[in-house]
Amino acid sequence: MTLQLPELPPDVIILIINYLCPRDLSALSGTCTILYSLVDNYGWTKYLRLNPRPSVSLSQARGKWSPTQNARYNILTDQAWSELHFVARPLSRPWIGRFQPVLALNNSRLVVASGCTIYSYRFAFVKSRRLDAPPVQHEGTISLSDDSRNIRCDITSLAFIEDGRRSQTLLCGLQNGTYVKVLISLDKANKMTSRVIPFANHPVTLDTIQSLSADGSLLLSLTYGGEASLMSMTSPDSILSSIHLTKRSWKSFLNMEASSPFAAFGTSSNTPLTIHSVLSGSELSQQPTTILSTREDAPSFRSAVYGICRASTFFPGGSSPQILVSGWFDGQVRVHDLRVSPGELGGPATSSEPSLSLSSSSQSTSEQDSSASTDRVPLRPVLTLSDPWTYDPIYSVSSGGGNGSHIAAGSARHSVVSFWDVRNPSKGWSVYAPGNDRSPVYDVVLESSRLFGATESRPFVYDFGPGVTKDTYPFIKPDNLRKNKSNPISYYVTKYTHTDGIAKDRH
Incomplete structure (x- = not known):
């Protein structure tokens, strides 16, 4: 039978x-x-x-899609990544003036801070039988100053902080060394409302707040001059722990999920990327516990690190929170695995990287820095990535994309974003942001199907997911940007592969 x-x-x-x-x-x-x-x-x-695809901006839609819809979205997105196919969209008209914008997002919205102004974009969901991409809608702007000439109130760093799952509390670090807390919510008419609340002054100096990194109830701040402070969101006016890096500082990153919680700092110095342990859950170690280097035999390699992030949750080779991605002055993106001790690397590296001649602005350091930690064996990277057609510094990095195996890096010139799939890093590619201006890409956030970025002129998005329509992103009145003739939803951008450097494909 x-x-x-x-x-x-x-x-x-x-x-x-x-x-x-x-x-x-x-x-x-x-x-x-x-x-x-x-x-x-x-x-x-x-x-x-x-085959999970973590994506903050899609979390509301994914919770309402059926398993079949979620799977179809993932499969089509992976196919688009493999074919380098995406929709390129600016999110606003050019700003008046030139700024160094920063981004932050949670499961409710993307915020872009430019000068003294915050631009908020809400992640919406439209129920449809079709697999339309969830829309990103501009919901309003927030100004932190009534005087546009007061550049000291420029927002230099952003972070969404824990607020009991309301996802509406944004912390802003300002150029004048102060913090403000912005509460963003929707009223009964679904209109954005906001409230600005003074937060806490830095206890020692009113130095520019260069970087903010939040993890759970803890916040790590870093000033221009290298003062790092660990604060609790429940009592922000008190500092749990602070250290003085005594060097020009660029980026901080707090990770409390690692088996040994740590803070990473990117600076301009002989040791541009260092790890400080977070002891007893709230105390920063005064001296670095690990030095992350370009190669093991060059502990005094003078450079700078401008961007730091952790590898994506499902990064190939292990989803450990102790895998760190960083962007360097020499145009390299380096991946360090903190689970590996220097003694396990098998001896000095044989890299032939040339020594750099940095400008004075990126070389500033103290006598203490020149001799700091020279007795430690630096941990060299497990992977180094670069665009062979440019030596421009890397200003921003993010990890994710598709199945979590991609790394994106924003360049210091020409609005270039470079991508690598770490499963095949030799097949990297780069693309210019809409407008092809000369600006750096100051910040990038990479998700499963979207990359959000910002140049000095405006924010933009690359969307690799299916179902992007004319209503998915804000309508932009015609300016000097050109639409893609083959896909009127997308704007014209130029891309090239790292193997040949020829701009063969245009979106």
Whole structure:
């Protein structure tokens, strides 16, 4: 007696489904209602569990999509990444003046700070049978100053902080050394409202707040002059711990999820990237516990680190929070694995990287720095990435994209963003932001299907996901940007591969 597949017991069919690839699952679900239901409830659910795609801006939509819709979105997004296919969109008209914008996002909105102004974009969801991309809607602006000439109130750093899952509390670090807290919410008419609250002055000096990094209830701030402070969100006026790096500082990164919590600091110095342990959950170690170098035999390699992030949650080679990605002055992106001790690296590196001649602004350091930690063996990177067609510094980095294996880096000139898939890093590629201006890309945030970035002129997005329509992103009145002739939803940008450097593809 021969049984048809739908006649088998459901638990047997589920076991079979567990071994099927997405193409087979799709074909099986189209045969009958019984198999469609089993594939939808078990097949795609297991696929999503084994192939997660974390994405903050899509979290609301993903919670409302069916397992089939989520899986289809992921598969089409992965295909777009493999084909380097995306929609390029500016999110606003050019700002008046030139600024150094910073980005922050949570599951409710993206905020862009430029000068004294905050631009807020809300992540919306439109219920549809089609798999339309969730829209990103401009909901309003917030000004921190009534006097546009007061450049000392410029926002230099941003971070969303813990507020009991309301996802509406934004902390701003200002050029004048102060902090303000901005509460962003929606009223009954679904209109944005905001309230600006003074936060806390730095206890020692009114130095520019260069970087903010929040993790849970803790906040790490870093000033221009190198004063790092660890604060609690429950009592922000008191400093839990502080250290003085005594060098020009650029970027801080706090990670409390690691087995040994730590703070990473990017500076201009002989040791431009250092790790300080967070002891007893709230105390920064006064001396670096690890020095991250370009190569093991060059502990005094003078450079600067401008961008730091952790590897994405599902990064190839391990999803450990102790994998760190950094952008350097020499145009290199380096990946360090803090789980590896220097003694396990097998001896000095043989890299032939040339020594750099930095400008005085990036060389400033103290006598204490020149001799700091020279007795420690630096931890060299497990992976080094670069665009061979440019030596411009890397100003910003982010990790994610598709299945989490990509790294994006914003360049210091020509609005270039470079991408690498670490599973095949030799096949990197770069793309100019809409407008192709000469600006740095000051900040980038990479998710499964979207990259948000900002130049000195405006924010922009590259969307690799399906279902992008004319209503997905804010309408921009015509300016000097050109639309893509083959896809009127996308704007013209130029991209090139790192293997040949020829701009063959235009979106």
